[in-house]
Amino acid sequence: MMNTATSAEAAAPAAVGHVCIVDDDHELRALLSDYLTRNGLRVGVFEDGPALRRFLARGNADPDLVVLDLMLPTEDGLAICRWLKAQTSLPVLMLTARGDEVDRVLGLEMGADDYVCKPFSPRELLARIRNLLRLTGRRSREELPPEARMMQFQGWTLDTMERLLVSEQGAVQRLSGCEFLLLHALVTRANRVLSRNQLASVMHGREQEPHDRSIDVLVSRLRQLLGDSARDPRIIRTIYGRGYMLSGTVVRQ
Numbered sequence: 001m002m003n004t005a006t007s008a009e010a011a012a013p014a015a016v017g018h019v020c021i022v023d024d025d026h027e028l029r030a031l032l033s034d035y036l037t038r039n040g041l042r043v044g045v046f047e048d049g050p051a052l053r054r055f056l057a058r059g060n061a062d063p064d065l066v067v068l069d070l071m072l073p074t075e076d077g078l079a080i081c082r083w084l085k086a087q088t089s090l091p092v093l094m095l096t097a098r099g100d101e102v103d104r105v106l107g108l109e110m111g112a113d114d115y116v117c118k119p120f121s122p123r124e125l126l127a128r129i130r131n132l133l134r135l136t137g138r139r140s141r142e143e144l145p146p147e148a149r150m151m152q153f154q155g156w157t158l159d160t161m162e163r164l165l166v167s168e169q170g171a172v173q174r175l176s177g178c179e180f181l182l183l184h185a186l187v188t189r190a191n192r193v194l195s196r197n198q199l200a201s202v203m204h205g206r207e208q209e210p211h212d213r214s215i216d217v218l219v220s221r222l223r224q225l226l227g228d229s230a231r232d233p234r235i236i237r238t239i240y241g242r243g244y245m246l247s248g249t250v251v252r253q
Helices: 028-037 051-057 079-087 103-111 122-136 177-188 196-204 214-226
Strands: 018-022 041-045 063-068 094-095 114-120 149-153 154-158 163-164 172-174 236-239 241-247 250-252
Touching: 018 028, 018 172, 028 041, 028 122, 041 051, 051 079, 051 172, 063 079, 063 122, 079 103, 094 122, 103 114, 103 214, 114 122, 114 149, 122 177, 149 177, 154 177, 177 196, 177 214, 177 241, 196 214, 196 241, 214 236
Parallel strands: 018 041, 018 063, 063 094, 094 114
Antiparallel strands: 149 154, 149 250, 154 163, 163 172, 236 241
């Protein structure tokens, strides 16, 4: 199912991060744990959702990311994803069967940050994990230029340091990694059309795959958060045949 690692990959520079893998396939868990550990990641493996919940409840470790198989026997991976997003701020990378577009869309709608289709190579998974850790890692105040920390648009404020969306009335919504990256890309390029491939490159480090609906799903999620009409949006507009555009003036503070 999976390609073996080369010696060059095993000697790759260490990646910082603690990853939890949830999959009922014992051999796959062992293979991934060995490969990711040899490439500098700290890895915990779990056969199902209850095992992951028990681990997180102990509070002895602070993982950075969850790799979650959606096809689990005792509890649906979609339910685990929903629980993770409701209870934690952990980014989630889904493992899905290649033909299960419906499950991928549902997972993204529930807040998953990226996905990998089975069968895949350990090298591909490592690259996706590193990309998510890089994109969703917290940045210090000193790393952000002062004018970029708060970005106001159409009554909303995007806090780029804490990754929060604040309404005009002061209601605060914490964004998932992909929600933040997509909104940040649109806000910093306001009134410019961004293609789906451009947005996919910003969020996933790759162009959009054929029939991939992840960008459309994320735009729909952002519109719901912003109270933007799907039929007649005034904030995130669909430019048919070209992509998406955030309309209006952006004030940087």
